[in-house]
Amino acid sequence: MAAGVTPPRRAAPRWLTGRQFKRRPAGAAPGLSLAMESVDVAVRTLPSIGRLSRGPPFGRAHGRFGFSPSGRPLPPAPRSEENVDLQSTAFLLHKRWTLYSVTPLYKFSDAHLRNYARLLSAFIAAEKQKGLAVEIGIELDIKVAVSSLPDLKGSDQDHAAILVQLLSRSPASSKSSEDKLIWSGWFCCVSGDGFPENLPEDFTCLPLFLANGAESYTSIVGSWFQKTFDCYFRRLAISPLSLSWMAAMWTGCKMGKTASAIELIFSVPSLPQPLDISYAIHPEDAKALWDTVQKTPGEITQEEVDIFMDCLYSHFHRHFKIHLSATKLVKVSTSIASAHCEGTIKFLQSQYLTGVLMLLTELAISQIQ
Numbered sequence: 001m002a003a004g005v006t007p008p009r010r011a012a013p014r015w016l017t018g019r020q021f022k023r024r025p026a027g028a029a030p031g032l033s034l035a036m037e038s039v040d041v042a043v044r045t046l047p048s049i050g051r052l053s054r055g056p057p058f059g060r061a062h063g064r065f066g067f068s069p070s071g072r073p074l075p076p077a078p079r080s081e082e083n084v085d086l087q088s089t090a091f092l093l094h095k096r097w098t099l100y101s102v103t104p105l106y107k108f109s110d111a112h113l114r115n116y117a118r119l120l121s122a123f124i125a126a127e128k129q130k131g132l133a134v135e136i137g138i139e140l141d142i143k144v145a146v147s148s149l150p151d152l153k154g155s156d157q158d159h160a161a162i163l164v165q166l167l168s169r170s171p172a173s174s175k176s177s178e179d180k181l182i183w184s185g186w187f188c189c190v191s192g193d194g195f196p197e198n199l200p201e202d203f204t205c206l207p208l209f210l211a212n213g214a215e216s217y218t219s220i221v222g223s224w225f226q227k228t229f230d231c232y233f234r235r236l237a238i239s240p241l242s243l244s245w246m247a248a249m250w251t252g253c254k255m256g257k258t259a260s261a262i263e264l265i266f267s268v269p270s271l272p273q274p275l276d277i278s279y280a281i282h283p284e285d286a287k288a289l290w291d292t293v294q295k296t297p298g299e300i301t302q303e304e305v306d307i308f309m310d311c312l313y314s315h316f317h318r319h320f321k322i323h324l325s326a327t328k329l330v331k332v333s334t335s336i337a338s339a340h341c342e343g344t345i346k347f348l349q350s351q352y353l354t355g356v357l358m359l360l361t362e363l364a365i366s367q368i369q
Contacts, residue, residue, distance in 0.1 A: 088151055089152065089353055090350060093347050093353075094347075095184075095346065095347075096212060096345075096346055097211065097212050097344065098211045098212070098218070098235075098343060099208070099209070099236035099343040099344065099345060099360065100209040100210075100211070100222075100233050100234060100235055100236050100343075100364075101207055101208065101209070101233075101234045101363075101364035101365070101368055102187065102209045102225075102232070102233055102234075102364070103207075103368055104199055104203035104204060104231065105187075105203065105204045105229035105230075105231050106202060106203055106204075106230040106231070107229065108204040108229050110160070113148065118144075119228070120144045121144040123220070123223075123224045124142050124220055125142070128142070142166055142167070142168050142182075143166070143167045143179060144165070144166060144167075145163075145167065146162065146165075147162075148162060149161035149162070149188075152188050152353070152354060153188070153190060154189075154358055157192070158190060158192055159204055159206055161188035161206075162188075162206060165181060165183070166217055168180050182213060183212070183213030185212070185213075185218065187206035188210075188361070189205050189206050189207055189361055190360075190361045191361060192205055192207070195207070195365055207361060207365050207368060208357065208364040209233065210345075234367060235343055236343045236360075236363060236367060237341060237342065238339055238340070238363065240330070242359075242363060243330075243331070243332045243339060244305055244309050244332075246334075246337075246339055246359065247264060247308075247309070247334070248304065248305045248308045249359070250262075250334040250336040250337065250352075251283075251289075251334065252291075252300075253352060253355075255349075258335055259284075259335045260334070260335045261280045261281060261283060262281045262286045263281075263331075264279045265277070265278055265279075265329070265330050265332075266279065266327035267330045268327050269326075276330070277322070277324070279316060289308065289311055289312075290308055293308045293311070310325075313325050328341075329341070334348075335349065336355075337349075345360070
C-alpha cells in the first residue's frame with residue numbers, strides 16, 4: 001500500500017454498515033451489513049463444454065485490461081452512451097448472463113440472418129427428437145429469431161452485435177397467443193482494439209458470447225454455430241485481478257441518487273466448509289477514496305487499482321483483524337453491474353452497458369489462444 005494514501009476521514013464513517021459477523025440463513029437476500037456466511041462458491045463447469053470443443057482455439061494472445069504488468073493507463077468505463085438507444089437494450093438488463101469467448105466465425109454474413117434462423121430451428125428440432133432440447137414430457141414448438149443489435153458496438157470498426165432468441169409455443173395454445181421467450185444469446189465485439197483488422201478474409205470477429213437460459217439450449221445453439229462457422233466456444237471466467245479492476249472502474253462512475261452500496265464477496269480458502277466474507281462500502285465513501293487514489297482523470301493504472309484495494313483491505317483489518325489479501329475475491333456488485341468469478345454478469349444501467357461490454361470484450365479476446 002502506497003505511503004500517504006489513507007481512506008478519507010469522517011466524523012461518522014459509513015464504510016462498514018455492521019460491526020460484527022453474522023451468519024445469513026440460506027436463501028436470504030443480501031443486505032448492506034458485513035457478514036460471514038457459509039456458502040458453496042465452487043466454480044461450476046458446464047457439462048456442455050466438451051461438445052462445443054471441436055478443435056484447438058484460433059486467434060492470438062491479447063494483453064489489455066487487467067493483464068498489463070507495467071500498469072499502463074487504461075480508459076475507465078464510459079460516463080455516457082449517447083449513441084446507444086437505451087430502449088432497444090433495456091431487455092438485456094437485470095438478467096444473469098453466462099459468458100463465453102468465441103473464436104472468429106468463418107463465412108458469417110449479416111445478409112443471411114433469416115436463413116440462419118431457419119437452419120438453426122431445423123437443427124434444434126432434430127436435437128429435440130433425441131431428447132436433448134427440452135425436458136422429458138414437455139412438447140413445445142421452438143421458433144428461432146436471429147437479429148442484429150447495431151447499437152452495441154464501440155466503434156465503426158466493430159461488428160454489430162447478433163442476437164439469437166428461442167421462443168416456444170405449446171401445440172395446445174391458440175394461434176393468437178404470444179410466443180414465450182425461453183432462451184437468449186448474443187455475440188458482440190465492443191472496442192476490439194484493432195483485432196478485427198488482423199483477421200484473415202471471410203472471418204467475423206464477435207469474441208464475446210452471452211447466454212441466458214437453460215444450459216441444454218446453450219449447448220445446442222453453440223454446437224450449431226461451431227459446426228456452421230468453424231468457431232470454438234470457451235467458458236469465460238473472471239479472475240480476482242479483473243474483478244478488482246471492475247470494482248475500481250465502476251466505483252469511479254457517477255451515479256447520483258441511484259448509487260447503491262459497493263459489495264465485495266471474498267472466499268476463504270482451506271476450510272472444511274465453504275466460507276464467504278461480504279464487505280459492503282457506502283458508495284460516497286468508496287468514490288471519495290478512489291478520488292484520492294486516481295492520479296489522472298479518465299485514466300487508470302494497475303498501481304491505482306492495487307492502492308485502492310489495499311486501502312479497503314487495511315480498513316477491514318483495522319476493524320476485524322482479518323487479512324482479506326489472504327482470501328479470494330469472487331464477486332463484485334455495484335450500481336453499474338454485478339460480476340462473478342464463475343463467468344456471469346448482470347447489467348444494471350443502460351448508459352454504462354457498452355462500457356462494461358468493452359471490458360468483457362477485452363477479457364474474451366485475451367482468452368482466445
